[in-house]
Amino acid sequence: MSTKNITVSVPEDLYREVRIRAAELDTSVSGLVVDLLTSMLHDDPEERQRADQALRELLDERLEAAAAKFPPGFSAADRIPRDELYDERFRRH
Secondary structure (H helix, E strand, C coil), X not given: CCCCCCCCCCCHHHHHHHHHHHHHCCCCHHHHHHHHHHHHHCCCHHHHHHHHHHHHHHHHHHHHHHXXXXXXXXXXXXXXXXXXXXXXXXXXX
C-alpha cells in the first residue's frame, strides 16, 4: 500500500507530549495519527464513539492549558485590532 504525507502544525508543547506518549506506546507520532484517523473512520459505532470522546478530552485539556496562560478576566474581544497594533509598533521604531 502506498502512503501519503500530510503536514499538521501543532504547538511545540503538544508535540513534545505526543512524542513522549508515542515512545511509551512503542510507536511513532505518525503511528498514533494513523491509529487515530483509522479509529475515527471505523465502522464500529462504539469504537468511533470512544475515539471521538478521546479526541474531545484531548482538545478540552489543551484548551484548559491554553486558557490558564492568560490572566483572569482576559477576553480576546478586548484585544487591540491588528492595524492599530502595527501602527503603534512602527511609530516607535
